[in-house]
Amino acid sequence: MSILNVTNLNHGFGERTLLKNVSFRLLKGEHIGLIGANGEGKSTFMNIITNKLMPDEGTIEWNKNVRVGYLDQHSVLQPGSSIRDILKSAFEFLFTLEVEMNRICTQLSDASDEEIVVLMEEFGSIQDTLDAHDFYIIDTKVEEVGHALGLTEIGLDKDVNELSGGQRTKVLLGKLLLEKPDILLLDEPTNYLDVNHIEWLKRYLQEYENAFILISHDIPFINSVVNLIYHMENGELNRYVGNYDKFEEVYAVKKSQLESAYKKQQQEISQLQDFVARNKARVSTRNMAMSRQKKLDKMDVIELAKEKPKPEFVFLEARAASRYIVKTESLVIGYEEALSSPIFLTVERGEKLVLKGANGIGKTTLMKSILGLIPPLQGKVTLGDYLYTGYFEQEMSGAKNNTCIEEIWCEYPALTQYEARTKLAKCGLTSQHIESQVRVLSGGEQAKVRLCKLINKETNLLLLDEPTNHLDNDAKEELKRALTAYSGTIILICHEPYFYEDFATRVIDCSDWSTKV
Numbered sequence: 001m002s003i004l005n006v007t008n009l010n011h012g013f014g015e016r017t018l019l020k021n022v023s024f025r026l027l028k029g030e031h032i033g034l035i036g037a038n039g040e041g042k043s044t045f046m047n048i049i050t051n052k053l054m055p056d057e058g059t060i061e062w063n064k065n066v067r068v069g070y071l072d073q074h075s076v077l078q079p080g081s082s083i084r085d086i087l088k089s090a091f092e093f094l095f096t097l098e099v100e101m102n103r104i105c106t107q108l109s110d111a112s113d114e115e116i117v118v119l120m121e122e123f124g125s126i127q128d129t130l131d132a133h134d135f136y137i138i139d140t141k142v143e144e145v146g147h148a149l150g151l152t153e154i155g156l157d158k159d160v161n162e163l164s165g166g167q168r169t170k171v172l173l174g175k176l177l178l179e180k181p182d183i184l185l186l187d188e189p190t191n192y193l194d195v196n197h198i199e200w201l202k203r204y205l206q207e208y209e210n211a212f213i214l215i216s217h218d219i220p221f222i223n224s225v226v227n228l229i230y231h232m233e234n235g236e237l238n239r240y241v242g243n244y245d246k247f248e249e250v251y252a253v254k255k256s257q258l259e260s261a262y263k264k265q266q267q268e269i270s271q272l273q274d275f276v277a278r279n280k281a282r283v284s285t286r287n288m289a290m291s292r293q294k295k296l297d298k299m300d301v302i303e304l305a306k307e308k309p310k311p312e313f314v315f316l317e318a319r320a321a322s323r324y325i326v327k328t329e330s331l332v333i334g335y336e337e338a339l340s341s342p343i344f345l346t347v348e349r350g351e352k353l354v355l356k357g358a359n360g361i362g363k364t365t366l367m368k369s370i371l372g373l374i375p376p377l378q379g380k381v382t383l384g385d386y387l388y389t390g391y392f393e394q395e396m397s398g399a400k401n402n403t404c405i406e407e408i409w410c411e412y413p414a415l416t417q418y419e420a421r422t423k424l425a426k427c428g429l430t431s432q433h434i435e436s437q438v439r440v441l442s443g444g445e446q447a448k449v450r451l452c453k454l455i456n457k458e459t460n461l462l463l464l465d466e467p468t469n470h471l472d473n474d475a476k477e478e479l480k481r482a483l484t485a486y487s488g489t490i491i492l493i494c495h496e497p498y499f500y501e502d503f504a505t506r507v508i509d510c511s512d513w514s515t516k517v
Helices: 042-049 083-108 113-132 135-148 165-179 195-206 219-225 244-279 286-298 363-371 404-411 417-426 443-455 473-485
Strands: 002-013 016-027 031-035 057-062 068-071 183-187 211-215 228-233 236-241 324-332 343-348 352-356 378-383 389-392 461-465 489-493 506-509
Touching: 002 042, 016 042, 016 211, 016 236, 031 042, 031 219, 031 244, 042 183, 042 211, 068 165, 083 113, 083 135, 083 165, 113 135, 135 165, 165 195, 195 219, 219 244, 228 244, 236 244, 244 286, 324 363, 343 489, 352 363, 363 378, 363 461, 363 489, 389 443, 404 417, 404 443, 417 443, 443 473
Parallel strands: 031 211, 031 228, 068 183, 183 211, 352 489, 352 506, 389 461, 461 489
Antiparallel strands: 002 016, 002 057, 228 236, 324 343, 324 378
């Protein structure tokens, strides 16, 4: 049974065309991976089918009474609300029904016999809906999901404004799962999630009976949960049966066949054009030339997809620092309360250190304490001499109304327009991206702008807080190569072992000193 039908969808931003005559059908029980490079329009497609964005053309038809749950990569939680409030808001439609049921009870006292029959039928229908959705054990359901996602340890009464990126993702995911929608739409749900909860989500989706559409650049995760791939490229959406590995096999064969057919056709076109040029002026051969020209005019010309620019990350390196880069003595990190027991950490020049562990245990806080952005509650941090530091924050800070080129000029005002454009282009951004405001770019494109600012600064110490979030596979591989080649010191927070295991010299499990485990 078809749950969603999308027909001839067209959409773009300014001169950027993202979707061209896209048609799509979602059937019951399909587990779909929606893939494509950064900026191809995956999140835009999700926003259109959930009516958050109006398409330029096309129709979107949902089956009646389908309840859709959408986890958006840019979702915002209302400050002042607790985790419990957000999770309970999943049952908002049930609370509305309860109010309606109480209204019916009030009306019964003054109703006629005929009206009582109608009201009681309506009352019974609402009661059945409340029972079916476990309305009377909502608090228990909230506690269950909170425990499964590790939110109980944080405290369900904690203000969502105080949460880390990973903790906010868990809250949104918990709300979504409590809603029990008929279809899940998940836009990069593994971003900011730690390894344990990625495993939990993987098992949940593997056993999920209803349909879902998943956007992710985490290949092992996609491989384990989907049975269909929809590939978005150059405005087109193509369907492939199987997981990501199967898609890659079929796509490579399809691409090779298309290139072969293109070369063959171009050779034929060249021969026909040459014959026409040589023979159209001769009376004796004019008819044959006209015949060849007609064949050319009717030919369905094969076009190869434009190759996407691949990023090239090369970190500018400053002079060598002293032997000891960072030393912490009895360091206790936190805000109002301690997040750690005393930390004794020494990082030497050239080390590539990875901080791993669950969300919310203090990895980002430790990094900010090393940088001096957060004062320690106890102990001290001693930094080495001749340090030139580069910091990649987990989330983009500051205004996003600047264009990409203006964002680079904020950091490097002496650059000419040509130089700024060249640097952005090397990070895999096209002219259309460069002239666009940062806020209209995808998460991956925004990350590339931030990386562009970082790689063009001379450094000998890089502190990177989950830099792989939102990046497509080409960008991840290039960043991995660049960090491997970097001769300076790296302190990295990352939840993707396959990204760092080839270059990391030391991996520290932060749960060993955290008080929040």
